[in-house]
Amino acid sequence: MDSLLTAEETAFQRSLNDRVRQIWTRAKWPPLTTVVSKDLGEIDTTTVKAEKAVQIDTATDLLDVFSVYTKNPFTDTTAREIEFSLINGYIVCPKSTADNTIFIVGSQVPANDYGTGTTDIPQFMERMLLAYALSDYYRADSQNEKALAEEQRAEEYLQQELERFERIESQNKIKIRVYPNYYTNLLVHQTVI
Secondary structure: OOOOOHHHHHHHHHHHHHHHHHHHOOOOOHHHEEEEEEEOEEEEOOOOEEEEEEEOOOOOOOOOEEEEEOOOOOOOOOOOEEOOEEEOOEEEOOOOOOOOEEEEEEEOOOOOOOOOOOOOOOHHHHHHHHHHHHHHHHHHOOOHHHHHHHHHHHHHHHHHHHHHHHHHHHHHOOOOOOOOOOOOOOOOOOOOO
């Protein structure tokens, strides 16, 4: 198409953004993983009262929370994982947490608008987005069978990408197996002369 009507353009952008968010939150995509540092503090609200907590529901640099560490786990081998709870938009850590700064491993916040010439849609989403957009177009045009076929195609693309990322992740993990020590004391060999 050479041009879109304003209503069509708005509908297309809304459809695209909805589908991006749907794909973004569907899995723990490695390309979207980020590490964000936050300072812990005392929280005293009507719903959350904690000595060691930080508000994250207003964060512009974090979408999902996967784990919390004392240091950046990707750069520091001494980083320890911290137990946490997500309560009402806050990360709440135990009182015994010694550190005042935590490092949150999570996913990035998706861009707000992909319809105005921005080109930062992750590459692994492109085929899925195209199929989803075509599906939404067919559905708006009352061609439900074609829309369903495009949605199935998008799901196939999504499954292919998930399988690829699972393979990548399994290749990156180094598995070290430790066998139990069956001998609790030192074996001494004596020689008789």
